[in-house]
Amino acid sequence: MLELLAAALSSFTSSREWEExxxxxxxxxxxxxxxxxxxASQFPEATKVAxxxxxxxxxxxxxxxxxxxRIVAPVIAGDGAVxxxxxxxxxxxxxxxxxxxxxxxxxxxxxxxxGFCSALVACASKLNFVVEFGALPAGVNGVxxxxxxxxxIESRNxxxxxxxxxxxxxxxxxxxxxxxxxxxxxxxxxxxxxxxxCNHFGIDSASYSLGYISDWAGKGAGAAEAVLAVGERVQxxxxxxxxxxxxxxxxxxxSGNR
Numbered sequence: 001m002l003e004l005l006a007a008a009l010s011s012f013t014s015s016r017e018w019e020e021x022x023x024x025x026x027x028x029x030x031x032x033x034x035x036x037x038x039x040a041s042q043f044p045e046a047t048k049v050a051x052x053x054x055x056x057x058x059x060x061x062x063x064x065x066x067x068x069x070r071i072v073a074p075v076i077a078g079d080g081a082v083x084x085x086x087x088x089x090x091x092x093x094x095x096x097x098x099x100x101x102x103x104x105x106x107x108x109x110x111x112x113x114x115g116f117c118s119a120l121v122a123c124a125s126k127l128n129f130v131v132e133f134g135a136l137p138a139g140v141n142g143v144x145x146x147x148x149x150x151x152x153i154e155s156r157n158x159x160x161x162x163x164x165x166x167x168x169x170x171x172x173x174x175x176x177x178x179x180x181x182x183x184x185x186x187x188x189x190x191x192x193x194x195x196x197x198c199n200h201f202g203i204d205s206a207s208y209s210l211g212y213i214s215d216w217a218g219k220g221a222g223a224a225e226a227v228l229a230v231g232e233r234v235q236x237x238x239x240x241x242x243x244x245x246x247x248x249x250x251x252x253x254x255s256g257n258r
């Protein structure tokens with residue numbers, strides 16, 4: 001199954017859609033910690049920030065009356081040297097309208113197949129985790145806290161995506177209780193587990209999982225290699241979750257390559 005996932009990732013990250021996504025992402029700056037604090041203090045809900053002209057380049061228009069977020073920008077001389085600093089104005093994507101930005105992932109749509117989510121909640125209980133469903137911050141689908149032995153799931157997503165996310169968070173619960181694991185590795189592992197477990201029960205999560213893993217793993221062969229490098233841990237966690245589901249007595253969809 002991981003070999004199939006690796007092949008799908010290589011194909012996905014060579015697609016025109018992925019190239020367009022990367023082209024647009026390159027237009028957004030990585031802000032310094034000081035500017036990140038300034039942005040958060042003025043607009044806590046900010047997710048994607050750019051200047052007025054940059055939004056125009058992306059075929060989006062800042063809405064009339066939107067309050068600018070003020071940051072500190074360097075003044076650069078002709079020779080490339082920084083000669084000082086100035087105040088610059090940026091806006092969050094929520095303060096703009098226009099063409100949608102390309103997205104590498106699409107949330108799964110549909111119902112929870114035959115109580116899959118309920119069975120996963122029972123799995124969490126066996127791992128001594130409590131699962132809560134509710135509203136999370138924008139863009140956050142799930143959270144796993146080992147300190148609180150708590151998993152939280154965004155309840156406004158479709159039942160099917162809630163189930164997929166719960167598998168992802170269960171993978172974190174199984175694999176990432178100890179510190180020292182890089183966030184990149186943890187996210188690749190967790191979503192790879194979600195892909196494997198969902199596929200085992202006949203659920204196709206590719207429209208979300210491929211883009212999510214690629215966003216963390218990189219492009220082309222690099223993405224495939226990143227998944228295969230953690231293959232043993234992914235297989236072990238997926239097998240553990242599948243075994244708990246199979247032994248839990250829940251009437252789940254039959255496994256198979258559907």
